[in-house]
Structure formats: C-alpha cells, structure tokens
Amino acid sequence: xxxxxxxxFLIFIIKTLMANIPIWPGSSSxxxxxxxxxxxxxxxxxQNDADKVAKFCGLRLGxxxxxxxxxxxxxxxxxxxxxxxxxxxxxxxxxxxxxxxxEGASTGSDLNKSIITPNMVNIIKLSEQYAAExxxxxxxxxxxxxxxxxxxxxxxxxxxWATENNISGGLEIKKVWYEDDPAISKLxxxxxxxxxxxxxxxxLVGVAGYGPSTNFLLMPLSFDMQNIQAxxxxxxxxxxxxxxxxINDKLRIFPVPGAGDEGNKLWFxxxxxxxxxxxxxxxTSRVNNVSNVPYGNPTYDQINSVGRxxxxxxxxxxxxxxxxxxxxxxxxxxxxxxxxxxxxxDLIAAATAEKEALITRLRDYFDQTSRQxxxxxxxxxxxxxxxEMNQVPMTIFIG
Amino acid sequence: xALFGESRDISMFRHVxxxxxxDIISEQVVYxxxxxxxxxxxxxxxxxxxxxxxxxxxxxxxxxxxPQSNPVDELGVExxxxxxxxxxxxxxxxxxxxxxxxxxxxxxxxxWELDSINTTQFFVGKNPAYPYTDATGENPLEPGLDNFGYNxxxxxxxxxxxxxxxxxxxxxx
Numbered sequence: 001x002x003x004x005x006x007x008x009f010l011i012f013i014i015k016t017l018m019a020n021i022p023i024w025p026g027s028s029s030x031x032x033x034x035x036x037x038x039x040x041x042x043x044x045x046x047q048n049d050a051d052k053v054a055k056f057c058g059l060r061l062g063x064x065x066x067x068x069x070x071x072x073x074x075x076x077x078x079x080x081x082x083x084x085x086x087x088x089x090x091x092x093x094x095x096x097x098x099x100x101x102x103e104g105a106s107t108g109s110d111l112n113k114s115i116i117t118p119n120m121v122n123i124i125k126l127s128e129q130y131a132a133e134x135x136x137x138x139x140x141x142x143x144x145x146x147x148x149x150x151x152x153x154x155x156x157x158x159x160x161w162a163t164e165n166n167i168s169g170g171l172e173i174k175k176v177w178y179e180d181d182p183a184i185s186k187l188x189x190x191x192x193x194x195x196x197x198x199x200x201x202x203x204l205v206g207v208a209g210y211g212p213s214t215n216f217l218l219m220p221l222s223f224d225m226q227n228i229q230a231x232x233x234x235x236x237x238x239x240x241x242x243x244x245x246x247i248n249d250k251l252r253i254f255p256v257p258g259a260g261d262e263g264n265k266l267w268f269x270x271x272x273x274x275x276x277x278x279x280x281x282x283x284t285s286r287v288n289n290v291s292n293v294p295y296g297n298p299t300y301d302q303i304n305s306v307g308r309x310x311x312x313x314x315x316x317x318x319x320x321x322x323x324x325x326x327x328x329x330x331x332x333x334x335x336x337x338x339x340x341x342x343x344x345x346d347l348i349a350a351a352t353a354e355k356e357a358l359i360t361r362l363r364d365y366f367d368q369t370s371r372q373x374x375x376x377x378x379x380x381x382x383x384x385x386x387x388e389m390n391q392v393p394m395t396i397f398i399g
Numbered sequence: 400x401a402l403f404g405e406s407r408d409i410s411m412f413r414h415v416x417x418x419x420x421x422d423i424i425s426e427q428v429v430y431x432x433x434x435x436x437x438x439x440x441x442x443x444x445x446x447x448x449x450x451x452x453x454x455x456x457x458x459x460x461x462x463x464x465x466p467q468s469n470p471v472d473e474l475g476v477e478x479x480x481x482x483x484x485x486x487x488x489x490x491x492x493x494x495x496x497x498x499x500x501x502x503x504x505x506x507x508x509x510x511w512e513l514d515s516i517n518t519t520q521f522f523v524g525k526n527p528a529y530p531y532t533d534a535t536g537e538n539p540l541e542p543g544l545d546n547f548g549y550n551x552x553x554x555x556x557x558x559x560x561x562x563x564x565x566x567x568x569x570x571x572x
Binding site: 019021067 | 403407410412413414415418419420460461463485486487520522546549551552553554
C-alpha cells in the first residue's frame, strides 16, 4: 500500500459562536473620547503621554512575554483616574490648608490658578460667639427690658413678661441692673483732703462724682485699677444688700421690695435664643463646605515631572488592579481536561498595597509643604543656624 | 437568565488557553483525519485495501502519557503505549476538524490511533453550539443563550500503532 495522504473532503463542523475580544497588542493610538470622562482628552501632553503610559503599563505587566488581557482603553481609563486622583489629593490638601481663609469666598473663582493669602475673617467669626456672650460685640443683639416692682413681691415671671411684651423665641438674661454707681465714681473724691485710698467712703454716702477735685497725685494706672476692683468687691461682698436669683423663668429679688420701691423699675438685659440660632446660620451661595471650594480638575500639562511620575506609578497600580479583576472573575480557568488558576490574587494584593503606599507617599509629600510644616521647618532652620553661629568664637576687641 | 460565562468571558478564556497551549507549553501533534469516503471496505467492514487519510495538520495539544508496557502473549512481545491528546475545541474549530475514532495522530515519530473522543467539558454546563433554538432562531425560554457557555476541549485517548500498519509516509512534516 502506498501513501494514503488525500485531499480533505467536507467534514461536519459545529461552528461555535466565537466572540474574540482583542487584548493589548503592544501599542496604541490615543484619540479624544477614549477615556470615560474626557477630562484631559484635549490636552496635548495628556494625549502624548497616554500611549506612553499604556506601553509602560503593558511592559510592566509582562508584555510581550505574557499576554495582558487588557485593552488600550483600560490603560487610558487608569491614566485618567490617576491624574484625577492626583488632582483630588492636591486640591484636598489645599482646601485643608486654607479652609479658614476660603469659607465664605466666592464659588465663582478658579482656585486652580490662584494664590491663597490667609485672612482673619473666619477667625473673627469664630470669636464672635465669645464676644456675644461677653457683651462686647458678636453676631446677635442684646435688648434691655424692665419689670415694675411691686411692694412685698419678690418673684417676677419673665416668661409672662415676655408674653406681655410680644417677645418670642426664648429669653436669655444677660445682666440684671442691680448694681450701685460704678466704682470709678467712688474712686476720685470731689472732697478735699481725702486721699485716694480712702475715697470710697465718700462714694458710699452718695456724694461721689460731684464737686471739684482739689487734690491730685500722679499714680500709675495700675494703682487706680486695683483700687476700682477693690471697691467693686467691697460693694458686692460687704456693702450691697441687693442681689437676685434667676431660676428658669423666675427672677427673685433680694431684699424683698418694700413699699418705697413700688413702681420702680428693675432693668435687665437679655438676648433672644432663637436669634442666637439664626445668627449661627448664614444662607449663602458662597463657599460653605469643602465640596464647593472652586477647584477643578488639574491641568495636565502643568503637572511637573514629580507629579507625572507619581501618576504613572498610580496608573500602573490601577491597571494591575483591573487585570487582577479580569483574571479573577472566575476562580479557575478551564483548559483542556483541567483547570488553571491565574495570578489574580497576587495582582489585586499588589495593586492594593501599591495604591495605598502611593497615596500615603503623596499625602506625606503634600503635608510637608503645608504652611504649618514650612513655617516649622523655617523656624528649625533658623534655630539651627543660630546654634551654629553660636559656635563661632566671639572676638574680644581690645581698644 | 444566564449571567455568567458570556462570550466576552469566554474570549478571555480563549486568550488564556491559547497563550498557555501555544506560548507556554507549545506541545504539537500532527493530525491525520481518516477519509471515510475514499477508504473502501470489504463485506466485513474492513479496510482491506488500505486506509486513506486527509492531509495532515499541525495542531496544539496537551499530551498525557501513560507508562509504556511490553506484555507477552502467544503472538510474541507487544508494545503498549497509550496517550491522551487534549485539544482545544477552538483550535479544532479554526481548522474545521472534528476528531473521530480511527483518526491517527503522529507524535514524535510515532502514530496513535484514536480510541475514544470525549467532548464533554462545558463551562457553566453549556455548549453554545446547542442553544435549543426554535423556528425563530432563539431559545424560547432564554433568547441569546448561544452567547453563553464554552465547549472547552476534545479529549482523545489513543493506542500506539506501528507505522508499517498505517503505511503513512512522512513527506513534509
């Protein structure tokens, strides 16, 4: 018998549906629209780098020794995300560093290209609450009111008083005017021959602040202040019979008003609680939280090589993560007569660690350039320089 | 509705399989398809005038070798050497080859005749070639079922055949 090699005849073939999704061929050609968001698609530098980054990632993932089951658009997506993450980190850092100066600023500004000079506006706003409580300023009003005293009546209901006077929103009594004349009026006696240290006795008999001064002795201001405080303390502790007790909405007066007090007014100052709440809220279309601080996406062509290097590395980590998910959708891949497990878990673990390390590195880098860090470094440099200079022997000049 | 094993996933499997079989393992065999129409048989169904084969084709396969043995019987010393060839169905489809019992595979200058063909390795239990379509060309319960599943392999067991019994003369390969 001779050779039996013959041309083939028709054989029955079951053609299966074969959707072949192309994978990374080793090169690419970026075109605007290839990224999901298109933030940087028209930036010539981004366009130029996109294909280089794709090639870089492909090579770092093992191509051409091994297939990389990704496409150019996966690399572009990772690249776009890396640039955006870089911008987010950068501008979030800027917001953190400057928020006290930015809250209340116009949202129409473009802060990407602005230098932010710190201001005190919000520091002062923060202080207003204390000023308001102290009665020296603030952002809500104090009002004055009075109750008419009735003989033998010690308690006065301030809620009822507020209702009578059509005042709503809750009262907060700031001050009850029960004091005597100011201590200053008792300090400088109008009467001759009385030294400053004993002047209070004149005030105490109700004639302080009247008449000409007849003797002067130049004393330091602190001396006067100490005397005034001493007089105030004496009035409150040793002399005054007047005081009050304020519990809930009931004002109790001590001593019990007598018949001679009938019709007199007891004045007090108050604020309205609702106004305090309202004063804390300022409706605005300006910057009122970190989400509307007007930062946009970064301009890629202005990112320097330090930033771009970070972006390339982060792109690689993202590409590695994508590849890990592609290879890991199924735990095993069927091959003829067996199954294989790919390196998805290694890829995802490495990508996760790399992303975290890159973010940490970037934040550390930014934090080292914060205003506080720069000032501290400058101070440290100054101290070190001064310390160094102190090592130089002092020349003794002998004239 | 099928969710997993869609043709997009299968494409990835195909890439992995071909990378594995071609770039990593790179094990090849020469396949001789038995030509039934050319081969004449006698009244006993024997190809007494010799068997005909179609042109050989080179194809990637995973070859599983079992131990050789030399049993002795009344006819003398035999030589047994069974192999299992595992083909990727995608490769077979590309060259329009359906393995059948009686086909011959050349592997390192030896010839093996196929004894059994096993094509039952379906990913997610589905062979997309059989989507159970109705007259409209769609599966009545689940249109698009032909997009799911994967017929992975054709696993062929074979026994050793001396070359003189086949009279296959190596010409080009």
